Amino acid sequence: MNNLSYFIVFGLLASLSHAIELDFCVGDPSLPRGPEGYACKDPTSVTTDDFVYTGFRGERTISNVFGNNVTLAFSDAFPALNGLGISMARLDFGAGGVIPLHSHRTSEVLILAKGSIIAGFIDANNTAYYKRLQVGDVMVFPQAMLHFQINVGRTPATAFVSLNGANPALQLTTPSLFAGNLPADIAEQITLLSHEEVMRMKRMFGTA
Amino acid sequence: MNNLSYFIVFGLLASLSHAIELDFCVGDPSLPRGPEGYACKDPTSVTTDDFVYTGFRGERTISNVFGNNVTLAFSDAFPALNGLGISMARLDFGAGGVIPLHSHRTSEVLILAKGSIIAGFIDANNTAYYKRLQVGDVMVFPQAMLHFQINVGRTPATAFVSLNGANPALQLTTPSLFAGNLPADIAEQITLLSHEEVMRMKRMFGTA
Amino acid sequence: MNNLSYFIVFGLLASLSHAIELDFCVGDPSLPRGPEGYACKDPTSVTTDDFVYTGFRGERTISNVFGNNVTLAFSDAFPALNGLGISMARLDFGAGGVIPLHSHRTSEVLILAKGSIIAGFIDANNTAYYKRLQVGDVMVFPQAMLHFQINVGRTPATAFVSLNGANPALQLTTPSLFAGNLPADIAEQITLLSHEEVMRMKRMFGTA
Amino acid sequence: MNNLSYFIVFGLLASLSHAIELDFCVGDPSLPRGPEGYACKDPTSVTTDDFVYTGFRGERTISNVFGNNVTLAFSDAFPALNGLGISMARLDFGAGGVIPLHSHRTSEVLILAKGSIIAGFIDANNTAYYKRLQVGDVMVFPQAMLHFQINVGRTPATAFVSLNGANPALQLTTPSLFAGNLPADIAEQITLLSHEEVMRMKRMFGTA
Amino acid sequence: MNNLSYFIVFGLLASLSHAIELDFCVGDPSLPRGPEGYACKDPTSVTTDDFVYTGFRGERTISNVFGNNVTLAFSDAFPALNGLGISMARLDFGAGGVIPLHSHRTSEVLILAKGSIIAGFIDANNTAYYKRLQVGDVMVFPQAMLHFQINVGRTPATAFVSLNGANPALQLTTPSLFAGNLPADIAEQITLLSHEEVMRMKRMFGTA
């Protein structure tokens, strides 16, 4: 009989608070998106599978010019991250592969899982901090600072990164300048690069 | 005539800024909910009554096994709190009543209004901080730390708490383990409690 | 023997993390203060008494022109609040007593413990939301909005408020204008009040 | 051929992250609004014009009793600010014009572009900090503090302000008290102003 | 000669901004600590080694009763994380090893590097979300929710976690109740566990 009255209080707590909706807010891309993320999927349809991302399983093939393969577990691919302020990515490098210069609006930690890479960032005083990492080493890249990773080993390498945002943009410096719609003359003026080099880069990206 | 030109400027301010919508954002549960709360009710339909919560009025009867009665003024019950980052709850204790071990994602302050209770929390070094409070005493429970309250008097007790979130989850440790769908064998492994005790608890909660 | 190895792991956790220092950060006013609060008191000297504030005990006498008595449990009086983003205050009203117009940089919730008051706030569109509260009623005052409380009963009244900041400034409109060093001519220009009224107010505050 | 594989990786990044939606979130007022701002306009329909606000162009006429003209570039007028936590306003003063006493939930910086004004704020200890500014001078008004600007020159003046919120309310003290629905007797009690002065002010605002 | 004037402007930027100090704030434990972290180490003495944590290298031996070994890369062990809001930990499990029930004030993501574990969390409605993970799988544990990991394989397992705080407390439920100074009678009252079980647990932790 004690049990009966017991359930009453917890039923009450549940019905008053509906706390389940904000313990998590699995994103529903079909609903309007605000500056802080997606609206929440109906919590009654959320299952354990929402909280598990399996997209990092298996091997990667390397087939682009940078010699890398990047898999993002950001809130679009892993909607349970929505509103929780954290995300991950898997970085695979072929021999000599590179994650080229880029930045995010968040900070990032990287752990090297396989191989040997040089990782580094540059601060606002133009000082570069870079080092060759061993398997298991962790490096931190402070918020918004330009950073990069280079596979200096002769074999493939794999690293995992975590960022303290659910959807941290990844802004790649070279493609920003040459792979999109920025005119060549502006690219030259804002970088001091030569006209010839700008045009060579744009040809590489098919935008010349 | 001065009045006339005067109204023009304030009409202008109002029409440009629509600031009323974000001076407050009374939650509308019929609209999509995001990680930061509900979408706002149409501000033109907001009245003073939205900002006043009357659910703490009157006496409480104690009828559950813990000997408590908890009334939550979180954003589901009091939608004007939506987006404002603050909430309240009323805690009533029968003689010997207890608010069992629990935690929130926010910090909490408690003020004792009637009776005499022991209140306490435990930090991440396993140190418990607990004390018998008098009427009018305030205790703070830091963010996410496990805490509890026990009515050690022979008469009923009442306390009010405030939390710095509009919808702070209330995660009760014992029900988390035994009142839901967590299997008994997992509960044993992650607590080191005996099989017998786990089954006794699950029977108490009707989940054995 | 299992116990022995057990302690090793928890000793390890404790020594690596020193987490006790940030489970809470009881303010030490003798150390430098930053924009987010005081530096932390040595955690080894923290006791339960740090987390309990007893300054709301007992009765209050009303002896000022507003007919109120305000007791602040902000981080200066209750250093355990430092860094936790929450605080409290006790408001006592004589018959006809008033907490005059003021604002904070935080939001606030009020609960009426005794008597009957009118509480209200004004939004940025000049709309006032005010209501007579009964014992137990809660009202929310959104962040930075001007608000007030008036004891409309014939007997004393008491309310408790909680604010989502450890040290929310309390800026009283009338004293801001007339009790400090603001020159009378500026006060007139920025309020449109008459010279005579400004001077009458300044005489009341002894600053004429 | 290198180019081809190159595009594959960037196409992949784009399709996995949809990062464009949160690099910015231009507000769409036709969608539900939450406590953190409007839902985002479809990013495929965003153009450069969304990021440029032209409402500050040209001259202003001064025609209200305060002798000012205020143009707000807050998120309602400039929806690209939605979610970015920053905004601007243009302040024009006739000779002797005033931006009367007011506050915001954000901090503010002001730069004087033309003329000579006295700008100031008052802190929670009733200390006023005010000074005559020259063209090019910058003054900061801390979060939620009452502040004001007065054109003390004989010629028009113009200033620009920036606030660290996309939609910072602008709460004008005098209109809050006298231009809206706050009853005269409450206005008197919460300010200590005389009945006569309150009625004079309300007549000025047409609310007597 | 152009080069010369060029350096002048960048020298100027550097000397005006001293931005290096806040691009990062490597913690200096000898300086006062505030609620947001340690004061910053002199930036001129910071080197790349500050940004690289090598404490995850190598193998782990499992020797405690839980069958785990936890290595924390929080801001005390890895001071470069100070102020950056992110951290990591390495979890090693013997066969049958467990990371017992615990919570943090932050959210957490886990990636399984070796072996096979069941990971799960419980929400505030007592619903458990748990699943057996494969190598490479990622699971997210929302802020402040109780969670756990169990090595269900017959071989060792290793996982890495990242949390969105530089020093997220790790509050272990069972040790909180039984390994510290919480009296047995309070532990019983706030958990409903039997006296016998509480005493058995306290004996296990050497606190009976």
Place this chain on the structure above:
Amino acid sequence: MNNLSYFIVFGLLASLSHAIELDFCVGDPSLPRGPEGYACKDPTSVTTDDFVYTGFRGERTISNVFGNNVTLAFSDAFPALNGLGISMARLDFGAGGVIPLHSHRTSEVLILAKGSIIAGFIDANNTAYYKRLQVGDVMVFPQAMLHFQINVGRTPATAFVSLNGANPALQLTTPSLFAGNLPADIAEQITLLSHEEVMRMKRMFGTA
């Protein structure tokens, strides 16, 4: 006599709250600096001059290779901004002058005060948003996005920017790569620029 009792209550408020210290926290660079800014200067020594920055007065000479002159009113130059989350900068351009490609950890608004410039930013999908601005136009540059300004007029130009951080780093892309200690071979690998161009750039910055 009423006046006397009146002062007592405000003296009480002041002595209990010391609120002046957190209404503002003018930075004192001689004290330890934390991740959120400098420790506060003694508030009793703060004067109005602390809140006014005069460093934007007067004309600028343009003498560097970019044809610009940048004056930063960040918290190092204007310590009253410490902890308030806002700052400003003045940008002067000679004919053809450029603020080269750069980013910050904050968002930014720009207002054009003189001349005619093209301002723009690039998002994480490599789309550039750029436009020629007239005097008075405002453009917003979202958080962490690469952006630039170019004086396309034949006469000098001046703009003022505001950023929602007290000390937003200004990371210039080209100097990050070529003006500091980043080795040429790394610069090549992470940008795909040619060896010849990298060496030409390094010679321009005197680091070859």
